[in-house]
Amino acid sequence: MSNISCGIDFGTSNSSIAVANRGNIHLVAVEGTSITIPSAMFFLRKGNVAFYGREAVNKFLTRNPGRLMRSLKRVLGTPIMRQGTMVNGELMKFDQIIAAFLQNIKEKADADAGQQIENVVMGRPVHFVDNDPAANDRAQAELRSIATQLGFKNIDFQFEPIAAAFAHEVNISGEKLALVADLGGGTSDFTVIRLSNRYINKHDRSGDILANTGIRVGGNDFDKDLSLAAIMPELGYKSTYGTKNLEVPLRHYYDLSEWSKVNFLYTTKIISQTRQLLYESHDKPRFKRLLQVLEQETGHALLAVTEETKIALTADTSYNTPFDFIEEGLTARVTRKQFDTAISMQLQKISAAALQCLTDAGVDRNDIDLVILTGGTTEVPSVQAEFAALFPNAALADENKLSSVGLGLAYDSQNKFG
Incomplete structure (x- = not known):
């Protein structure tokens, strides 16, 4: 071999x-x-x-x-x-x-x-x-x-x-007790592990791994929450229609906020239902943009600008999201505060899973010497701030x-x- x-x-x-x-x-x-x-x-x-x-x-x-x-x-x-x-x-x-x-x-x-x-x-x-x-x-x-x-x-x-x-x-x-936080696009995973360069060639590490936890929450969920909070309102999300002032159906907006579901929206039935609703819409300019995205199949472009906005808000406190593929010169100003508010529930779930890992390992927050942040989602400033606050005694490696x-x-x- x-x-x-x-x-x-x-x-x-x-x-x-x-x-x-x-x-x-x-x-x-x-x-x-x-x-x-x-x-x-x-x-x-x-x-x-x-x-x-x-x-x-x-x-x-x-x-x-x-x-x-x-x-x-x-x-x-x-x-x-x-x-x-x-x-x-x-x-x-x-x-x-x-x-x-x-x-x-x-x-x-x-x-x-x-x-x-x-x-x-x-x-x-x-x-x-x-x-x-x-x-x-x-x-x-x-x-x-x-x-x-x-x-x-x-x-x-x-x-x-x-x-x-x-x-x-x-x-x-030397030896360090580490918490690894691996926050990717689809999942957030945690491990409490004893680390030392003396252990690198050990074949069996099971005795050094104290606990693992994970949840199916990641950067894609942040994108979805940001999209619904700041992007989809530009397409008539939560607007109303008809004589009874009903809220427009929200399912298509949810599906437009997820990479894996966008392709299922471009059907004749969905497009014709959306066209029908446009007649009764109370916010025709914005709702018409939804119809345009469905007709022109530009849902992925919408997701791409959401992701671009999330990345921009890592360095800047606000960003003008461009919607040129819908209307020339159309932008929406999105702030980091909006983003932080939108993802706060997901961040709480991530925190809870990290703390569950400590409980499973039978260690205290103050016992952790090192927090290893890995995965693109750990770039988000509020994520970094959360881990710094959770583990005040630990060095952060990222x-x-x-x-x-x-x-x-x-x-x-x-x-x-x-």
Whole structure:
């Protein structure tokens, strides 16, 4: 058995792959020179050609005809996984779609290693699906089956926050009690673990891992809450219609706020119902924008500007969100305060899951020496402030937010297969 192995971090928003090649552990460039790739695919209608990552998103945003798919990880373990989806008039199973995405990044790692890699540790959230052990088992089995399709012979799994801990451990002298908070696009996962650079080559780390918790709340949920609070009102969200002053149906706005549901809205029935409501709308200019988005199939562009707004509010306290794809020169000013208010409930759930991890581990907040923040969602200022307040005695480590899980999975793969 070759001792070359790899770790795959298949994320809801971004993915990476790292190779362990005879003691040399490194992330592989997966799109151009970048070591991370957005977990996105675009199927061009003409010839059904697939594009990946930033290129996929750009093809879509420059209005090429076809189908954009994102947040694929969220279908694992759910009934949608088995149903499949229509892509340019053909039924495609999600295991085919996910396998194609992961094959694209595996090829980069194989080229880097100079051979077909047969050993892999796949990252996984603590819970793919909340409060459903059977769905969690199914999701891992689906991912294992996909890894087998890719040609892997030896496949293991590791919780993503534990992998992030392994990536940071290299720099830790002495022993530290750490809480890892891995906040991604789809899930927030926590681990309490004892770390030391003396432990790096220990094959069995189960005695150092004190507890794991996780919830299905992440950056995509922040996007959804921000969209409903600040973006959708520009399309008539919560406006009224008719002689009885009824509120317009809200379901389509909720679906427009989720990457995985947008494509289901472009039906003749939904468009004709929306057109009908426009006649009776009390806010025709805004409600007409909803109809336009449905008719022109620009829901993903709406999600893209929501995400852009969230990222901008990391550095700035306000941002003018552009809606040029709806109306030339149309913008809406969104403030960080609006964003913080919109996500406050989700942030409470994340906090509660972190504290539950401490309870499960039998340790106190003040016992934590180090908090490792990983995953793109930890960039959000209110998230950082929350963890600083929860753990006043701990050092906060937040370097390599988007790549530490992939790197840690490769460290783990070296221990398991090296």
